[in-house]
Amino acid sequence: MKAAIITIGDEILIGQIIDTNSGYIAKALDRIGIEVKEMLSISDDKQAILDTFALMQDTVDVVVITGGLGPTKDDITKKTICDYFEDTLIRNVEVEAHVIALIEKALQREASQMNKDQALVPSKCVVLPNEVGTAPGMWIQKGQTVFVSLPGVPYEMKYLIDHQVVPKIVKEYKRPFIIHKTVLTYGQGESVVAERIEDWENDLPSYIKLAYLPAPGRVRLRLTAKGTDRQFLETELERRLTSLCLLIGDIVVGLDEEETLEVVIGRLLTQKNKTIATAESCTGGKIAQVISGVSGASNYYKGSVVVYATEMKTKLLEVSLSTIEAHSVVSAEVAKEMAINCQKIFETDYAIATTGNAGPSKGDSDAAVGIVFIALATPDGVIVEEFNFGQPREKVIDRAVGKSLEMLQKEILKNVL
Amino acid sequence: MKAAIITIGDEILIGQIIDTNSGYIAKALDRIGIEVKEMLSISDDKQAILDTFALMQDTVDVVVITGGLGPTKDDITKKTICDYFEDTLIRNVEVEAHVIALIEKALQREASQMNKDQALVPSKCVVLPNEVGTAPGMWIQKGQTVFVSLPGVPYEMKYLIDHQVVPKIVKEYKRPFIIHKTVLTYGQGESVVAERIEDWENDLPSYIKLAYLPAPGRVRLRLTAKGTDRQFLETELERRLTSLCLLIGDIVVGLDEEETLEVVIGRLLTQKNKTIATAESCTGGKIAQVISGVSGASNYYKGSVVVYATEMKTKLLEVSLSTIEAHSVVSAEVAKEMAINCQKIFETDYAIATTGNAGPSKGDSDAAVGIVFIALATPDGVIVEEFNFGQPREKVIDRAVGKSLEMLQKEILKNVL
Numbered sequence: 001m002k003a004a005i006i007t008i009g010d011e012i013l014i015g016q017i018i019d020t021n022s023g024y025i026a027k028a029l030d031r032i033g034i035e036v037k038e039m040l041s042i043s044d045d046k047q048a049i050l051d052t053f054a055l056m057q058d059t060v061d062v063v064v065i066t067g068g069l070g071p072t073k074d075d076i077t078k079k080t081i082c083d084y085f086e087d088t089l090i091r092n093v094e095v096e097a098h099v100i101a102l103i104e105k106a107l108q109r110e111a112s113q114m115n116k117d118q119a120l121v122p123s124k125c126v127v128l129p130n131e132v133g134t135a136p137g138m139w140i141q142k143g144q145t146v147f148v149s150l151p152g153v154p155y156e157m158k159y160l161i162d163h164q165v166v167p168k169i170v171k172e173y174k175r176p177f178i179i180h181k182t183v184l185t186y187g188q189g190e191s192v193v194a195e196r197i198e199d200w201e202n203d204l205p206s207y208i209k210l211a212y213l214p215a216p217g218r219v220r221l222r223l224t225a226k227g228t229d230r231q232f233l234e235t236e237l238e239r240r241l242t243s244l245c246l247l248i249g250d251i252v253v254g255l256d257e258e259e260t261l262e263v264v265i266g267r268l269l270t271q272k273n274k275t276i277a278t279a280e281s282c283t284g285g286k287i288a289q290v291i292s293g294v295s296g297a298s299n300y301y302k303g304s305v306v307v308y309a310t311e312m313k314t315k316l317l318e319v320s321l322s323t324i325e326a327h328s329v330v331s332a333e334v335a336k337e338m339a340i341n342c343q344k345i346f347e348t349d350y351a352i353a354t355t356g357n358a359g360p361s362k363g364d365s366d367a368a369v370g371i372v373f374i375a376l377a378t379p380d381g382v383i384v385e386e387f388n389f390g391q392p393r394e395k396v397i398d399r400a401v402g403k404s405l406e407m408l409q410k411e412i413l414k415n416v417l
Numbered sequence: 418m419k420a421a422i423i424t425i426g427d428e429i430l431i432g433q434i435i436d437t438n439s440g441y442i443a444k445a446l447d448r449i450g451i452e453v454k455e456m457l458s459i460s461d462d463k464q465a466i467l468d469t470f471a472l473m474q475d476t477v478d479v480v481v482i483t484g485g486l487g488p489t490k491d492d493i494t495k496k497t498i499c500d501y502f503e504d505t506l507i508r509n510v511e512v513e514a515h516v517i518a519l520i521e522k523a524l525q526r527e528a529s530q531m532n533k534d535q536a537l538v539p540s541k542c543v544v545l546p547n548e549v550g551t552a553p554g555m556w557i558q559k560g561q562t563v564f565v566s567l568p569g570v571p572y573e574m575k576y577l578i579d580h581q582v583v584p585k586i587v588k589e590y591k592r593p594f595i596i597h598k599t600v601l602t603y604g605q606g607e608s609v610v611a612e613r614i615e616d617w618e619n620d621l622p623s624y625i626k627l628a629y630l631p632a633p634g635r636v637r638l639r640l641t642a643k644g645t646d647r648q649f650l651e652t653e654l655e656r657r658l659t660s661l662c663l664l665i666g667d668i669v670v671g672l673d674e675e676e677t678l679e680v681v682i683g684r685l686l687t688q689k690n691k692t693i694a695t696a697e698s699c700t701g702g703k704i705a706q707v708i709s710g711v712s713g714a715s716n717y718y719k720g721s722v723v724v725y726a727t728e729m730k731t732k733l734l735e736v737s738l739s740t741i742e743a744h745s746v747v748s749a750e751v752a753k754e755m756a757i758n759c760q761k762i763f764e765t766d767y768a769i770a771t772t773g774n775a776g777p778s779k780g781d782s783d784a785a786v787g788i789v790f791i792a793l794a795t796p797d798g799v800i801v802e803e804f805n806f807g808q809p810r811e812k813v814i815d816r817a818v819g820k821s822l823e824m825l826q827k828e829i830l831k832n833v834l
Binding site for chain 2: 015039301309316
């Protein structure tokens with residue numbers, strides 16, 4: 001089964017909004033064995049929509065469309081669907097009752113005519129009820145292809161994908177198996193990893209595909225197997241993974257599908273009943289964001305301080321003024337004090353601290369752009385490392401976040417194994 | 418001039434990575450008057466790439482392609498470009514020298530053969546030097562269409578867009594003018610706004626297009642004018658904007674192109690030399706992130722505390738235990754103490770605090786899912802409001818962030834006008 005995902009909206013084409021809907025839909029379809037062939041973002045323009053529908057017709061089994069379902073004039077998806085399917089809009093009484101109730105409850109006012117017109121749907125479509133918004137999803141077939149139209153508001157789209165679209169596809173279609181395994185490596189670049197596994201890679205069968213996903217400091221290797229015999233695919237993937245780990249076991253840190261470093265760390269901390277907090281300067285809260293983004297993080301993540309202003313390092317984190325004056329605010333000594341004091345304040349087992357200059361211009365210190373000190377307080381003491389991450393700014397921040405997590409994982413393993 | 422943006426990579430099609438490159442490129446092209454007709458994400462598959470190139474050939478002037486330029490086997494863009502343009506790869510000596518120097522400097526080792534092969538480029542292409550990475554950009558023409566291929570690593574892509582692609586397009590092409598004006602409104606829903614401006618909207622000329630960009634609590638109205646006479650377009654847009662503001666001036670909070678609420682707030686704080694800090698519980702640092710994401714935020718943003726664990730509210734923010742016991746951790750009283758103490762600790766003019774239950778399950782308090790208290794400490798005292806943002810979790814967080822900023826803007830205006 002093949003799918004395409006279409007996002008409708010000029011705000012995406014002028015770069016005003018980043019399309020995150022397509023990624024969510026792709027992941028949901030991938031999980032049930034549907035291969036997404038293409039994602040497209042197109043204009044709120046009738047002809048562009050019609051052309052794209054025609055291009056997808058009978059080349060994929062499912063087309064998922066988001067956007068253009070609002071009540072205003074620039075939302076033309078519904079009318080265009082009627083044109084494409086030679087259909088007319090009819091009023092759906094269940095949807096209208098839902099819209100009226102929702103507006104009354106949420107906004108304490110009566111639904112306007114424009115609100116009520118959200119209940120107008122193409123007569124040939126199956127309505128997918130939207131419990132969390134006013135625009136319903138629509139499921140409508142032509143030839144070999146089902147077109148599914150969803151609102152573009154992310155949480156409404158997610159609700160409809162999870163509660164309506166995926167269950168309906170699972171019920172109505174037979175699908176092959178797609179299995180991914182992702183191996184997370186760190187410390188070596190893409191080309192070095194590739195050279196080390198060259199023979200292994202050349203020996204892969206045609207139904208197993210390898211992809212390299214490089215990020216600063218780490219490379220993920222994704223193996224994808226596709227076929228009809230799930231048992232066979234699983235066994236074969238496991239066999240290949242084992243031989244891969246024999247080759248590069250020294251740099252492999254995780255094995256599961258979604259095993260990012262922060263997920264691995266989260267599991268380790270939970271298992272060992274350990275806690276963590278962060279004190280960040282140049283990384284501006286991004287380490288906290290990455291750690292707290294893992295589901296279940298409240299079990300081990302106690303909180304963070306972001307000390308943008310230098311004086312806050314002394315005040316909030318009790319870094320001594322004499323340390324700052326003797327060594328500068330970007331220094332190993334300040335990073336160490338930040339980490340130790342953060343560990344004390346939050347009463348955690350571990351604390352990460354960063355101080356550095358991410359650029360583009362020099363800050364409160366004389367440190368060159370790219371210099372970052374990362375300190376890690378552990379139950380056994382504190383370690384600190386100096387890095388030069390170069391530039392630009394976002395690379396410095398990303399690499400500092402990556403290195404912090406690497407240091408943390410190494411130390412946790414040392415302490416708990 | 419029309420453009421298309423193509424992203425190559427299976428990691429996007431299975432939802433493992435969100436494509437943020439296309440948005441950046443779209444914004445850069447829009448700024449120089451190039452209209453992006455379509456964005457596509459396609460597979461690392463030779464035939465898919467060839468088909469897409471053929472589809473774009475002579476229908477747009479510029480095709481910008483990212484991804485697939487790494488040194489490993491799954492990176493097939495270069496070979497596919499050779500097939501499409503009936504070309505062969507040759508070694509570019511300048512690029513090779515750059516790669517060798519970069520690897521030596523960054524990694525303190527010699528470049529491998531795989532590194533050096535980054536210098537292989539199609540003979541017909543113009544090389545776009547990449548100062549921040551090993552894979553060069555490529556500019557190659559066929560018929561009426563220029564194909565520009567860039568690496569997918571975001572900061573390398575951004576470097577090449579800013580320093581190579583945009584300057585080259587500006588030098589070599591005549592372009593029309595596209596002007597956007599965005600009006601930010603808040604407090605009323607999309608359909609209410611639409612009804613209020615219906616006559617005004619119907620009266621817009623064909624060369625001015627209106628789009629509604631709704632978000633929880635606010636609606637942005639984007640006007641786009643396109644044509645060859647810049648002066649005429651500017652005047653006409655201004656005239657339409659003035660009449661729009663006469664209609665809905667009571668809910669308009671900003672007028673500029675990129676005027677989000679956080680940008681408006683940043684400008685107000687900078688102008689008046691006021692500062693801000695945040696103390697967040699249920700919003701988990703997102704308010705800090707939104708505020709500090711504005712360029713120049715270090716002028717007014719002092720930092721934040723994220724108090725995930727209840728005990729940290731007492732310890733780090735000195736919220737009194739008796740307040741928590743008397744009123745529960747999700748209460749107006751706790752929010753007020755958090756804000757006042759945050760203002761004191763960071764020595765700022767303003768401080769925002771949030772406490773609530775974003776769901777999906779109940780936390781340390783008995784508050785229903787969706788209940789959020791937002792407190793704002795100002796130079797004149799502290800205000801607090803209670804909200805029920807319903808569910809799901811991300812909607813609760815987004816609306817809490819939006820409401821916090823609205824409350825802040827209102828208070829700043831009150832104090833400084």
